[in-house]
Amino acid sequence: MTVAVRVIPCLDVHAGRVVKGVNFTQLRDAGDPVELAAAYDAAGADEVTFLDISASFEGRETTRDVVSRTAETVFIPLTVGGGVSSVDDVDALLRAGADKAAINTSAVHRPEVISEITRRFGNQVLVLSVDARREADQPSGFGVTTHGGRKSADLDAVAWARRGVELGVGEILLNSMDADGTTNGFDVEMIAAVREAVDVPLIASGGAGRAADFVAAVEAGADAVLAASVFHFGTLTIAEVKSALAAAGHPVRQPTATT
Numbered sequence: 001m002t003v004a005v006r007v008i009p010c011l012d013v014h015a016g017r018v019v020k021g022v023n024f025t026q027l028r029d030a031g032d033p034v035e036l037a038a039a040y041d042a043a044g045a046d047e048v049t050f051l052d053i054s055a056s057f058e059g060r061e062t063t064r065d066v067v068s069r070t071a072e073t074v075f076i077p078l079t080v081g082g083g084v085s086s087v088d089d090v091d092a093l094l095r096a097g098a099d100k101a102a103i104n105t106s107a108v109h110r111p112e113v114i115s116e117i118t119r120r121f122g123n124q125v126l127v128l129s130v131d132a133r134r135e136a137d138q139p140s141g142f143g144v145t146t147h148g149g150r151k152s153a154d155l156d157a158v159a160w161a162r163r164g165v166e167l168g169v170g171e172i173l174l175n176s177m178d179a180d181g182t183t184n185g186f187d188v189e190m191i192a193a194v195r196e197a198v199d200v201p202l203i204a205s206g207g208a209g210r211a212a213d214f215v216a217a218v219e220a221g222a223d224a225v226l227a228a229s230v231f232h233f234g235t236l237t238i239a240e241v242k243s244a245l246a247a248a249g250h251p252v253r254q255p256t257a258t259t
Contacts, residue, residue, distance in 0.1 A: 004251045006046035006224035007214070007241050008203065009231045011036055013052050013082075016066055018232065031232065033066055038073040040231070043238045046253055048074055049173070049226060051102065051129075052082025064096045071097025081129050081173075086113065087120050094125065102173055104129040105146040108153045108160070111167055118168035126171075127203075128164035132157035132190060133177040142190050149177045157190070162197045171201045173226070179207025181229055186213055188220035195221025211236060211244035218250050 011018045011033045018033050037048050050070060052063055067080050080093050081102025090101045103126060107114050117126050135143030135152070142157035153160075161172050174194050176187035186207045195202055204222035208214060214225045230236045242252040 002251050003223070004046070004253045005218050005222075005245050006203075007044075007238055007245075007252070008047045008049055008224055008226040009036070009040045009045050009238070010049045010051060010205065010226050010228040011070075012228055013050060013063065013066065016063060034069045034073050036232070037070045037078075040238065041074040041076050044242065044254070045076060045238050046224070047077040047079060049079045049081070049102070050098075051080075064092060067093060067098060068096040079127055079173075081127070085110075087116050090117050090121060090125065094121070100125050100127055100171070102127040102129040103169075104131060107164065108144060108146050108155065111163065114164060114167035114169055118170070123168045123170035126169050127173050128161065128169040128171070129173040129175065130157055130161055130164075130194075131175050131177050134187075134190075140193055142193065145177055149180070158193050158197045161194045165198045165200050169200065171203065172198055173203045173205060174222075175226075176206035180205075182207055183209030183230065183235075185209060186217040186220070186222075186225075188216055191217055191220040191222050209235070211240050214241050215244055215248045215250070218245060219248075 013033050018031050018036055040048055071078050077099040079100040079102055080098040084101050084103045085106035093101050131145045131149050132142045138156040140156050140158035144153040144155040144157050144160050146153050176190055179187050184207055186204050191204050201223040203224040203226050204217040205226040208227035208230050217225050245252050
């Protein structure tokens with residue numbers, strides 16, 4: 001049986017509010033995370049991803065009360081990231097209601113934390129979030145960034161994704177920092193490069209502007225497609241994206257609500 005392509009709205013949270021900008025700058029308020037999560041659940045989203053985008057940069061943990069209130073409103077899987085750096089952090093997020101945890105900056109600094117987490121909880125709970133951009137000096141042409149895209153890790157993005165899978169992550173969230181918020185389309189070359197290197201589910205993120213962009217990401221190798229601003233500001237609906245995917249021959253779970 002072919003697995004359905006997942007369509008995932010992303011809640012980038014800063015100071016308790018959902019925000020969205022371009023390349024993680026020029027942030028605009030997009031609403032309350034709890035209300036948005038509930039609306040996306042009703043609209044037929046397959047999952048919701050909650051990223052506290054300033055937690056690692058500010059050296060603090062994810063805002064767990066917001067996570068808890070969000071988890072109480074949705075009946076679809078909730079992935080939470082931002083400031084995750086230990087087994088205890090993941091334990092706290094799961095207890096707050098998250099289904100999966102996403103790890104980024106701390107895994108780059110101490111890769112063995114991936115194995116520590118997956119030995120405790122299983123690889124199905126851990127997503128490696130890779131914020132990548134084009135870097136000509138990296139073998140693949142793509143480099144990893146940390147701290148919400150603020151710092152270069154001097155690390156090849158494709159090699160890092162492969163290493164993350166070797167260490168035990170169950171999924172890769174690949175975000176193009178060059179494309180993020182631009183609505184110019186996903187970086188399909190980056191998606192294809194990582195797809196060739198890993199055999200776990202791959203979530204494409206960064207750059208969605210049209211329904212056709214989601215189709216292109218899946219055809220490049222993504223198992224799931226994630227977006228923020230096009231959903232938050234009403235450019236596209238979950239149903240429109242799923243209709244485009246279905247029309248292109250990709251299986252989707254059809255929304256049960258009118259959007």
